[in-house]
Amino acid sequence: MKFGILINEGxxxxxxxxxxxxxxxxxxxxxxxxxxxxFYYDGVYNANKLSAPQADDRNVVKRWSDLxxxxxxxxxxxxxxxxxxxxVEDNLMEGFRISGLGQLTEAAMGSERLVMFGD
Amino acid sequence: MKFGILINEGxxxxxxxxxxxxxxxxxxxxxxxxxxxxFYYDGVYNANKLSAPQADDRNVVKRWSDLxxxxxxxxxxxxxxxxxxxxVEDNLMEGFRISGLGQLTEAAMGSERLVMFGD
Amino acid sequence: MLHTVNKSPFERNSLDSCLRLAxxxxxxxxxxxxxxxxxxxTTATDKMASAAKGNSVYVLGPDMSARGLAEDQLIxxxxxxxxxxxxxxxxxxxxVTPWL
Amino acid sequence: MLHTVNKSPFERNSLDSCLRLAxxxxxxxxxxxxxxxxxxxTTATDKMASAAKGNSVYVLGPDMSARGLAEDQLIxxxxxxxxxxxxxxxxxxxxVTPWL
Amino acid sequence: xxxxxFEIEGVKKVITFLNRKAPYGTIYALEVLxxxxxxxxxxxxxxxxxxxDGVYQIKKGQDTxxxxxxxxxxxxxxxxxxxxxxxxxxxxDMNWRIIVEKESMEARGLTADDFKIDVEVLSSAxxxxxxxxxxxxxxx
Amino acid sequence: xxxxxFEIEGVKKVITFLNRKAPYGTIYALEVLxxxxxxxxxxxxxxxxxxxDGVYQIKKGQDTxxxxxxxxxxxxxxxxxxxxxxxxxxxxDMNWRIIVEKESMEARGLTADDFKIDVEVLSSAxxxxxxxxxxxxxxx
Numbered sequence: 001m002k003f004g005i006l007i008n009e010g011x012x013x014x015x016x017x018x019x020x021x022x023x024x025x026x027x028x029x030x031x032x033x034x035x036x037x038x039f040y041y042d043g044v045y046n047a048n049k050l051s052a053p054q055a056d057d058r059n060v061v062k063r064w065s066d067l068x069x070x071x072x073x074x075x076x077x078x079x080x081x082x083x084x085x086x087x088v089e090d091n092l093m094e095g096f097r098i099s100g101l102g103q104l105t106e107a108a109m110g111s112e113r114l115v116m117f118g119d
Numbered sequence: 120m121k122f123g124i125l126i127n128e129g130x131x132x133x134x135x136x137x138x139x140x141x142x143x144x145x146x147x148x149x150x151x152x153x154x155x156x157x158f159y160y161d162g163v164y165n166a167n168k169l170s171a172p173q174a175d176d177r178n179v180v181k182r183w184s185d186l187x188x189x190x191x192x193x194x195x196x197x198x199x200x201x202x203x204x205x206x207v208e209d210n211l212m213e214g215f216r217i218s219g220l221g222q223l224t225e226a227a228m229g230s231e232r233l234v235m236f237g238d
Numbered sequence: 239m240l241h242t243v244n245k246s247p248f249e250r251n252s253l254d255s256c257l258r259l260a261x262x263x264x265x266x267x268x269x270x271x272x273x274x275x276x277x278x279x280t281t282a283t284d285k286m287a288s289a290a291k292g293n294s295v296y297v298l299g300p301d302m303s304a305r306g307l308a309e310d311q312l313i314x315x316x317x318x319x320x321x322x323x324x325x326x327x328x329x330x331x332x333x334v335t336p337w338l
Numbered sequence: 339m340l341h342t343v344n345k346s347p348f349e350r351n352s353l354d355s356c357l358r359l360a361x362x363x364x365x366x367x368x369x370x371x372x373x374x375x376x377x378x379x380t381t382a383t384d385k386m387a388s389a390a391k392g393n394s395v396y397v398l399g400p401d402m403s404a405r406g407l408a409e410d411q412l413i414x415x416x417x418x419x420x421x422x423x424x425x426x427x428x429x430x431x432x433x434v435t436p437w438l
Numbered sequence: 439x440x441x442x443x444f445e446i447e448g449v450k451k452v453i454t455f456l457n458r459k460a461p462y463g464t465i466y467a468l469e470v471l472x473x474x475x476x477x478x479x480x481x482x483x484x485x486x487x488x489x490x491d492g493v494y495q496i497k498k499g500q501d502t503x504x505x506x507x508x509x510x511x512x513x514x515x516x517x518x519x520x521x522x523x524x525x526x527x528x529x530x531d532m533n534w535r536i537i538v539e540k541e542s543m544e545a546r547g548l549t550a551d552d553f554k555i556d557v558e559v560l561s562s563a564x565x566x567x568x569x570x571x572x573x574x575x576x577x578x
Numbered sequence: 579x580x581x582x583x584f585e586i587e588g589v590k591k592v593i594t595f596l597n598r599k600a601p602y603g604t605i606y607a608l609e610v611l612x613x614x615x616x617x618x619x620x621x622x623x624x625x626x627x628x629x630x631d632g633v634y635q636i637k638k639g640q641d642t643x644x645x646x647x648x649x650x651x652x653x654x655x656x657x658x659x660x661x662x663x664x665x666x667x668x669x670x671d672m673n674w675r676i677i678v679e680k681e682s683m684e685a686r687g688l689t690a691d692d693f694k695i696d697v698e699v700l701s702s703a704x705x706x707x708x709x710x711x712x713x714x715x716x717x718x
Contacts, residue, residue, distance in 0.1 A: 001429050008438070008578060010129075012203055012605050013161050015370045018647060019344070022400070026421035032429070035442040041469055041578070042132050045164070050205030057648045061205070074442040080472060084131055086169030086180070091210060097439050101476045109451055109480065110444025113428050114574035117344075118438040120329050127338070127718060132465050134270045137507060138244070141300070145321035151329070154582040160609055160718075176508045193582040199612060216579050220616045228591055228620065229584025232328050233714035236244075237338040239710050246460050246491050248545065249351055255598065255630055258681065261706045271463030274494065279547025300504035304462050306497040320504075335596065335709050336717040339570050346600050346631050348685065355458065355490055358541065361566045371603030374634065379687025400644035404602050406637040420644075435456065435569050436577040 003027055004111035005037040006104065008118030010045030011060035012053070016117040017046050021063060023115065028071055036074040036107045037064070039096075041118070044082040047075070049093035061093050068095035076103045122146055123230035124156040125223065127237030129164030130179035131172070135236040136165050140182060142234065147190055154230065155193040156183070157223045158215075160237070163201040166194070168212035180212050187214035195222045240331035244270035244338065247282035252337040257285065262292050265331055267324065268316075269298040276302070277311040290315040298324060340431035344370035344438065347382035352437040357385065362392050365431055367424065368416075369398040376402070377411040390415035398424060446480070450531065453477055454485040454572035457492035461510050462502065466578040467495045471513045473576060478520045481530065485568055486517060487537045488557070493546060496538075496553045511554055518555040539565050586620070590671065593617055594625040594712035597632035601650050602642065606718040607635045611653045613716060618660045621672045625708055626657060628697070629679045633686060636678075636693045651694055658695040679705050 005024060009016040024034050039046050051061045068075050075096040077087060082098055092098065108114045124143060128135040143153050158165050170180045187194050194215040196206060201217055211217065227233045241260045245252040253275055260266060266289065268276050275286045276297040289295060290313055299318045302309070309318055319327065328334055341360045345352040353375055360366060366389065368376050375386045376397040389395060390413055399418045402409070409418055419427065428434055455474055461467040477484045488495060495510065502509045521534040538557045543549070550559055560568070569575065595614055601607040617624045628635060635650065642649045661674040678697045683689070690699055700708070709715065 003428065004574075006576065010161065010204070014605075015344075015603050015645075015647075018645060019370060022421045022645070023424060027425045027428075030422060030425055032425065035444065040473070041466065042129065042161070045204065048205035050207050050209060051203065052205065052207075053203045054199075054648075057203075058646050068440060072440045074440045080173075081469060084170065084172045084176075085129070085164065086167035086171065086210070088169050088171075090169060091205070095439055097441065101473050102479065104473060105453075105476050105480045105482065106444045106446055108453055108574040108576075109446040109449045109482065113434060114576070115428055115434050116436040116438070116575075116577060118436065118578060122328065123714075125716065134244075134463050134505075134507075137505060138270060141321045141505070142324060146325045146328075149322060149325055151325065154584065159613070160606065173508075177506050187580060191580045193580045200609060214579055216581065220613050221619065223613060224593075224616050224620050224622065225584045225586055227593055227714040227716075228586040228589045228622065232334060233716070234328055234334050235336040235338070235715075235717060237336065237718060239712075244463065246463070249460070249491050251349055251630060252598075258702050259629070259679075259706050259709060261710045264710070271460045271491070274460065274491070274546070277547070281545045283547075301462070304500060304502040304505050304507065305460070305494060306499035306501070308499070333712055333715060335594075335712075335715040338598070338717040339572075344603065346603070349600070349631050351490060352458075358562050359489070359539075359566050359569060361570045364570070371600045371631070374600065374631070374686070377687070381685045383687075401602070404640055404642040404645050404647065405600070405634060406639035406641070408639070433572055433575060435454075435572075435575040438458070438577040 002033045002035060002111040004107035004114045005034060006114060006116040007037060007039050007043040007046060008041040010042040011051065014119050016119065017060055020117040034073055036076060038104045038107055039077045040081055044077050044085055044087040047077045047087055047093050047096040049091055065093050065095035121152045121154060121230040123226035123233045124153060125233060125235040126156060126158050126162040126165065127160040129161040130170065133238050135238065136179055139236040153192055155195060155226045157226055158196045159200055163196050163204055163206040166196045166206055166212050166215040168210055184212050184214035239333050239335055240265045240267060240327050241335045241337060242267045242269060243272040246271040247275040256337040257289050260293060265294045265327060267296045267298065267327055269301050273297050273301045273305060273307060276313060276316050277307055278313055283313060287313045296327060339433050339435055340365045340367060340427050341435045341437060342367045342369060343372040346371040347375040356437040357389050360393060365394045365427060367396045367398065367427055369401050373397050373401045373405060373407060376413060376416050377407055378413055383413060387413045396427060450482065451573040452483040452571065454487060454569060454575045456575055456577040457488050457495055458490040459578065460491040460494045462507060468510045470578050474517055481532045483533045485535045485537055485572065489539045489542050493538055493542050493548060496555055498552055498554050514555050537565065537568065590622065591713040592623040592711065594627060594709060594715045596715055596717040597628050597635055598630040599718060600631040600634045602647060608650045610718050614657055621670065623673045625675045625677060625712065627677045629682050633678055633682050633688060636695055638692055638694045654695050677705065677708065
């Protein structure tokens, strides 16, 4: 089955991005497809390549990037939400791309389920 | 009177940074001193110089930066909170500086009031 | 002591905690989404009206206007302040407890 | 329909809204800080126990463990799932309503 | 980087926007509007639902000048127009509903007259049915 | 950029940390600990207070392995040690109190035995007095 994922909060401050990641890993392990994860609101901060967490903590940004590389998940950062918050091409982590909100609507239309994580 | 200010949330998503700004402007207008504003938790995002809000909206990051230049307010970004979230020298707005949490304790000790804004 | 409440009384427990833990006679400022607690006719009105009898309760006017709340809806005894009034409250009380 | 609740029942109104607006018989997953609603002995236990009679209620095990909650504290009728179980719930129900 | 292309030709879904947060204290009310508007570009059905403090989003008389914040209210007028356009255009297969939950409205001492736009007022039980029959629900 | 230097020589304040949020759902519980610890470096008095869902922060038995998140609990042990050191060192003028509100604890079905560290359990009225006599309150 195809799942679309929507993430509304940034890394560390809220658990949303962690929960979404664990969900996506489990879904892929069970043979489902996760074609796209859409990052909206503060969720755009998950794509900040300058994020450097402490050595004994998980690296939320890198983990998404690695997953995209290994599993071909399309990580889309909302352009309007990103501009406002200063997540742009200059600081965009590898594996993410910036695009419009239409990409969220398409994910909702083209997936059998939309699963949302936020505050 | 001396006021220390603590801001715990980033721009736009929560009103905290707006409320703090309006409070500081009013305090300065009334002849009080605001020697330091400390940015902690997601508050560090207020210092992201890449933030480019829509033309019809206020520019939260620039507004703080301008206030620092005009009024000599010391804008301090927590180094640990900033590293985790990717707010570092590379993308630090003019007028902000990065330092340790001791700067918050000093502001609490050296001001007559500590006023905190957050979620 | 000045207590600040910035959350809606319908969404969160911040106002309840503030009212439970603010010493009788202390000042309370409703701001941001906390201003919804300042008006009559809601399910939060009774507890706020009761608190306004034992405490000095203030509400931030610019936050009311933004949310379309009018002064004639205010609970008796709640006073409207602007940001300069907020500054005075901080200066006149000997500390601020933020109910974030 | 699967309803997800990720907030503490003591801090916010999310669980109340979910219980008011989830159709009888639908599935509810307590996750993140929402897992505090799944245990006995709290002021939220009664409403959750009552909901567990009319709905299929699940709680995310990894979120319970992180918060130091044990399975023997669970309200009767609430079932523990891991992330794979969460995935199954999403697949088996025809949609997800997030009470954020 | 992967760029996925979805097959959405001819797809018609019911997308529900579940707005539960007050305006200005947080930005959720504003940013969700952008996602509602884009739904029209794809001619999808939509339920724009106001529950809990979300009902405050469409309260009349919002004046944000003193806060120097963007006023969220005008955008709801655009959404109402999109709905009216869809209702009147016989060639357009797009059904939009703007819904307020009665219980949330009454708990806050509001009536339908307090709102800037025309809404359907539904009971909790009626709204539960709307949620149940949605293909995707976007909360916030 | 302005760098202010405060005159803090000989200043002694009572700083209260008002912890009201559950762990892991948000990071507030973790990041506030760093600011508590730094207070010791300046030898200031501190009240570390757990109210509402904040009482869950110090609940025993937290195991975050399956979430791959950092366990917040060990840091509370360090804070308890700082307090004990300050209590035992006669040359040190630093009074720390670790406080749980009784009403918050009981509403969640907890007792003092459920906590990883030793706490003072105070009634709401007693805690109100602690807040009232604080020089600065850091909430979250």
